[in-house]
Amino acid sequence: MTVAVRRALGAATVTALLCAGAVACDEGSEKSGSASDAGTRSQSQVTQALTAAFKKTEAAKSAKVEMTMKTPTGLDGGGTMKMSGTMGWDPTVMDMTMTGSALTAGDPDAPEKMRMVWQDDVMYMDMGAEATKDMDMMDGKRWMKMDLGAMAEKSGDEQLMRQMTGSLDSMNQDPAQQIAVLLSSPNLKHLGAATVDGVKTQHYKGKLTVDEMMEKNDSLKALSKSERDELLKNVKKSGIKGYDTELWVNEDDLPVRIDVTMKTPQGAVEINESFSDYGSAVKVEVPPADQTFDLMEMLKKIGEAAGDPGSATGADGDV
Template sequence: MTVVVRRVAGAAAATALLCSGAVACGGGSDKGSGEKSAATTQSRSQMTQALTAAYEKTSEAKSAKVEMTMKTPSALGGGGTMKMSGTMGWDPTVMDMTMTGSALTAGDPDAPENIRMIMQDSVMYMDMGAAAAKDMDGKRWMKMDLGALAKQSGDEKLTRQMTGSLDSMNQDPAQQIAVLLDSPNLKHIGSATVDGVRTQHYKGKLTVDEMMKSNDSLKVLSESERSRLLKNVKKAGIKDYDTELWVSEDDLPVRLDVTMDSSEGAVDISEKFSDYGAAVKVDEPPASQTFDLMDMLKELGDSAGSGV
């Protein structure tokens, strides 16, 4: 497997888990330019009412155009910035996005500057570009069946976590709003203008325990599995999640930031939403232009076993 294929496969898997709500992480300290916050005026009941309306309206919208920026520290696989833009639907699960950024290209002169990623249910396809096609018999599209990959690993916990997360993708971004609603210290920061849209700005923090309790995508795990996952997350130095949300006067999210701090540094992800209800249509690449990541991993495993 080439360096670019390995790099993008890892980035795509991480992105899929992020989008599915498997880990409520993300964020960003780069707030909207020209933001002006007024004094907090909403009570807890008013905030709950406003965010519940946003949750319901977002769930009903089923799709939107999305711009996402993810920043990771160098200690996490080299780190860097990855940007994604395109259209995403959460009922049914569908995605057509283009990825760019240093997280994909750093240290690899053959890496494509941008990669188109399309997804239907649990199957993702990525256009790896001409460089990858040279090594893959002219096939430039990589297929990644995330559910099948998890099952192939033989790890029951990983399988249940990944497939359960994928099943819950229809709750994104509504899933993140639901998690924010459970924050015990939810605050209304005030009004703000984001990209020309008048919004109300909310902020909340959840501990790892609170996030795991709130995140429906983790409910597929048994109590013992959730306990082990919680232990591992805390072992990684993750303590809490900061979430910020800007909601328009139409009760729809305009921007969503969540910050996760770990012992390796902060992972920052910021999402901007527009054109709710935008149509998302995914056409799978022809088989003649597609190579399956699972088949590749199996061939590599067989070669290693035979000493080739």
């Protein structure tokens, strides 16, 4: 598989993590504004406020988004990934541009920025002009199409189908779903008023253990109990202890910012999301077919070149 394609697959994984938005910043992260009335709201008031935010955000269905993900350099693909653009939920629609060191690290030919378009459960990644030089695998086309559902169905692997479906559900974890998960925190707190990017907000924070996060993550319902248990085991093995989530909500009961961090032995993985222009129309134009190559077909070619005509994912199941 070419370096360019491996880079795109890595970027797609980062995209899924950013859009899932499962966790938030630790206490060492930089904060905007001040907590002038911290602790003044009762637990019932906090729950009521965030329930209102959940309903308002769910109804908005779209927003402009600025995201940043910082990963320790000790982890594979470490560095900074930034994304900006528009995102819609119910149904999922995205038009985002990615930049950052995590996109280009170790690959002098990697594009400095990459556009990602998502519509009808299909992701399209703009591989840049360099991709057109790889005629054998990409047929001179620069847009890579990733239809995860179709890939899983064609493979005939029921477990893979459930995992792929779960991935699609994860992509659907919009800001409303992030608030829903935060509401399940047993120690949800109101930290007071704060001004974020010139906007008056109320600041909230909650913590979830790995077990609690797994239990509340609806996307994992696509997996069997044994598969969820194995995933939980692997997450704990990685050294992740739990998640802290911080949320800033404006006077219209809409999230202005959600901060995200998973603490690992290699350092913290931080995700920061800023939202604006709720309800803005998300218009997505998918690239034309003559500029698009299907990842499924490319993997088939790779399998045939490796002497396994029936393989679409390789001998070990990896893509």
